[in-house]
Amino acid sequence: MAAPSSRVLLAFLTLLALRAFCATPDWRPINPEELTRKQSKIDPNADAEILFRDIRINERLTTNYLRYKIFTDHGREKYASVKIKYLSANQITNIAGRTIQPNGTIVELEKDSIYDKVEAKMGGFKEKVISFALPAVAPGSVIEYRWTEEIVEASKFIAIQTEIPADEVTLHVNPINTHYSGTVLKYLSFHCNPIQNPADKKFTTITVRDIPPYHEEPHSPPELSSKQWILVFYESLLLSGDYWGTIGKLEFAYSKERVKISSEVKQIAETVAKEGTDEQKLALLAEYCRKNITNLNSAQTPMEEREKVKANTTTADTFHRQKGSSRDIQLAFIALAQAAGYDARLALVADRRSFLFLPKIQSRAFVTNSAVAVSLNGKWKFYDINNADVPLGTLTWPEQGVWALIPDAEAPKWVTTPILTAEETKMQRNAEMTLSRDGNLEGDVRQIFWGNESIAWRMLLANRSDAERQDLIRDGLKRKFADLDVTNLIINVSPEADRPVGINYHLAVKGYAQRTGKRLFIHPSFFTTGAGAYFTEPGRVNPVYFDFPWTEADTVTIHLPPGYELDHAESPASYNFAPVGTYVAKAFITPATNTLTFHRTFSFGLNKMIMFDANLYPQLKTLFDDIHTSDEHIITLKLSEPKPQ
Numbered sequence: 179m180a181a182p183s184s185r186v187l188l189a190f191l192t193l194l195a196l197r198a199f200c201a202t203p204d205w206r207p208i209n210p211e212e213l214t215r216k217q218s219k220i221d222p223n224a225d226a227e228i229l230f231r232d233i234r235i236n237e238r239l240t241t242n243y244l245r246y247k248i249f250t251d252h253g254r255e256k257y258a259s260v261k262i263k264y265l266s267a268n269q270i271t272n273i274a275g276r277t278i279q280p281n282g283t284i285v286e287l288e289k290d291s292i293y294d295k296v297e298a299k300m301g302g303f304k305e306k307v308i309s310f311a312l313p314a315v316a317p318g319s320v321i322e323y324r325w326t327e328e329i330v331e332a333s334k335f336i337a338i339q340t341e342i343p344a345d346e347v348t349l350h351v352n353p354i355n356t357h358y359s360g361t362v363l364k365y366l367s368f369h370c371n372p373i374q375n376p377a378d379k380k381f382t383t384i385t386v387r388d389i390p391p392y393h394e395e396p397h398s399p400p401e402l403s404s405k406q407w408i409l410v411f412y413e414s415l416l417l418s419g420d421y422w423g424t425i426g427k428l429e430f431a432y433s434k435e436r437v438k439i440s441s442e443v444k445q446i447a448e449t450v451a452k453e454g455t456d457e458q459k460l461a462l463l464a465e466y467c468r469k470n471i472t473n474l475n476s477a478q479t480p481m482e483e484r485e486k487v488k489a490n491t492t493t494a495d496t497f498h499r500q501k502g503s504s505r506d507i508q509l510a511f512i513a514l515a516q517a518a519g520y521d522a523r524l525a526l527v528a529d530r531r532s533f534l535f536l537p538k539i540q541s542r543a544f545v546t547n548s549a550v551a552v553s554l555n556g557k558w559k560f561y562d563i564n565n566a567d568v569p570l571g572t573l574t575w576p577e578q579g580v581w582a583l584i585p586d587a588e589a590p591k592w593v594t595t596p597i598l599t600a601e602e603t604k605m606q607r608n609a610e611m612t613l614s615r616d617g618n619l620e621g622d623v624r625q626i627f628w629g630n631e632s633i634a635w636r637m638l639l640a641n642r643s644d645a646e647r648q649d650l651i652r653d654g655l656k657r658k659f660a661d662l663d664v665t666n667l668i669i670n671v672s673p674e675a676d677r678p679v680g681i682n683y684h685l686a687v688k689g690y691a692q693r694t695g696k697r698l699f700i701h702p703s704f705f706t707t708g709a710g711a712y713f714t715e716p717g718r719v720n721p722v723y724f725d726f727p728w729t730e731a732d733t734v735t736i737h738l739p740p741g742y743e744l745d746h747a748e749s750p751a752s753y754n755f756a757p758v759g760t761y762v763a764k765a766f767i768t769p770a771t772n773t774l775t776f777h778r779t780f781s782f783g784l785n786k787m788i789m790f791d792a793n794l795y796p797q798l799k800t801l802f803d804d805i806h807t808s809d810e811h812i813i814t815l816k817l818s819e820p821k822p823q
Contacts, residue, residue, distance in 0.1 A: 206245070212245075212247060219388075220388055227343050234350040239328055245322040260309065270328075277312050288313070291313075294307075338406040339390070345387065347389060349383065353381070364411055367408050370407075409541060426585045427590060436509050443497060444517045451463050456520070460552055461571065463515055464550075467514070471510055474501055490503070490506045509524065523550070523551050523586075524551075535580065550563060560572075560573050569633075574637075575726045578726065579596075600784055602629040602630075606731045608734075611685075612737040613739055619687045619690035619704075625680065626680050627678055644669075668683070701810065706810075711802065718795035721789060721790060723788060723790075733777055747767075750763040758787050
């Protein structure tokens with residue numbers, strides 16, 4: 179009998195290891211103190227506390243084991259029901275749970291009480307969810323549950339801090355990754371101080387203790403820039419020296435190998451971009467790629483078409499087949515730009531939706547996006563070739579104002595991407611309404627969105643039917659007005675991404691103005707009516723953060739009912755809070771037409787200021803409270819007395 183090959187033997191040993199790893203472990207013994215504990219050691223007002231969370235990572239397999247102490251009925255209502263969200267590419271097994279009563283009685287979670295389903299999210303996105311309710315939970319109970327998840331991603335983001343306090347969170351990570359040779363285990367901690375246990379010889383074991391609850395606050399920085407968490411990842415040994423310099427050189431070599439300036443590419447570049455400024459020529463080349471090369475990564479491309487197309491080796495393949503991945507199309511644009519004489523590179527771009535990255539942090543996990551950077555007049559201009567909802571020469575807001583790595587053969591460098599100004603991101607809103615004697619308001623409304631507001635609307639409305647789009651607008655209005663009717667709703671989304679998004683409709687609102695005797699009380703700031711205050715809490719833990727600068731420009735014209743006039747009304751207050759922004763409001767009556775006109779302009783984030791330290795919160799809160807007061811300003815109208823004959 180022939181001896182088994184080394185590959186077969188390795189596979190056999192790996193299978194045994196995985197079986198051992200997946201085997202159901204025993205529950206940890208219950209400490210009597212855990213059963214008798216009456217309140218959290220970290221936060222005496224907490225409804226529940228995590229006694230421990232144990233996470234064991236063995237390459238792609240991760241086991242999670244949590245134990246909670248429930249203190250109140252609210253804690254029981256919130257934490258007895260469990261939802262485990264996961265990506266469809268991953269797999270969850272070995273789910274178990276139980277409840278331990280203060281007297282030591284144990285009630286096991288029944289297998290038929292565990293549900294696995296798909297939940298639909300906004301924009302058609304779907305995620306899978308495991309859900310179950312632990313049995314017989316009451317204040318004083320200890321609950322615990324565990325599961326195993328097979329995770330495809332190489333990097334793992336481990337949340338340490340949650341909304342309730344935790345005594346201890348421990349990670350055990352296998353330092354060897356057999357899937358990728360020549361790699362080394364690394365971990366980075368954020369906002370916490372883990373302690374490594376050198377006694378564990380098989381795993382790298384790190385522990386964080388006495389973790390306070392995380393307080394959700396409006397307009398906080400991205401979640402990973404606010405909470406305690408740990409990144410665990412395996413990385414090539416080649417990156418142990420000049421980390422980002424090595425990555426920048428490798429990326430440059432990658433692009434150079436695949437970008438081929440053939441005679442066909444030169445002919446296309448010369449034909450498409452033969453006239454105009456540099457910006458106009460580059461826009462034409464980018465538009466050519468968007469329109470003429472099918473993106474196989476697009477949701478609009480059928481799966482069967484993706485599967486039958488061969489992978490492109492160089493840009494010559496991409497132009498020949500007129501099909502390619504998102505990366506292929508980026509490289510095709512680089513080829514056209516270089517053929518036209520421009521210095522174009524495939525830049526690595528951070529994303530600030532979940533984390534505010536700085537180049538001192540050495541991990542590719544934070545710089546996973548890419549965009550084409552073209553050098554113009556000593557600056558780098560960035561192009562999102564594959565997103566038709568984004569104007570050419572602009573990035574989506576999460577990629578604006580972030581660090582981008584420009585690859586180079588000798589000296590890669592970091593630059594920051596441009597961010598659209600408050601003037602460029604504008605909401606222009608107009609309403610011409612008629613007010614009845616009963617306080618009902620009716621008329622036509624027009625809203626125009628520019629810049630990041632336009633991009634956000636385009637992406638929100640994409641892949642929705644006309645009926646779904648209209649329901650989205652109506653639902654938003656219903657949250658503001660209790661009794662309304664919306665007709666003639668038209669949503670204009672131009673195929674040209676640099677054009678604004680427009681929304682027009684006819685609106686009738688019953689009881690908009692309050693009537694008391696001969697007087698009507700009306701909010702002239704129609705578009706902000708019903709909006710709550712930005713900040714309601716007296717204090718603040720996190721910095722204050724806004725996604726991008728913006729401007730709101732409102733004009734409201736209200737035709738008043740016959741016989742009504744101002745009753746010693748004043749305009750709402752205006753504010754100049756340079757260098758951050760301005761707020762100007764003005765209301766006036768035109769007697770000849772008996773109309774009330776209200777103008778409002780609010781700009782925030784001037785000089786691209788969107789992040790403020792927590793110690794500035796009192797000033798910011800006062801400012802936004804003042805603006806809210808002006809927005810809620812009431813103008814009183816009275817029925818004029820008949821003039822004596």
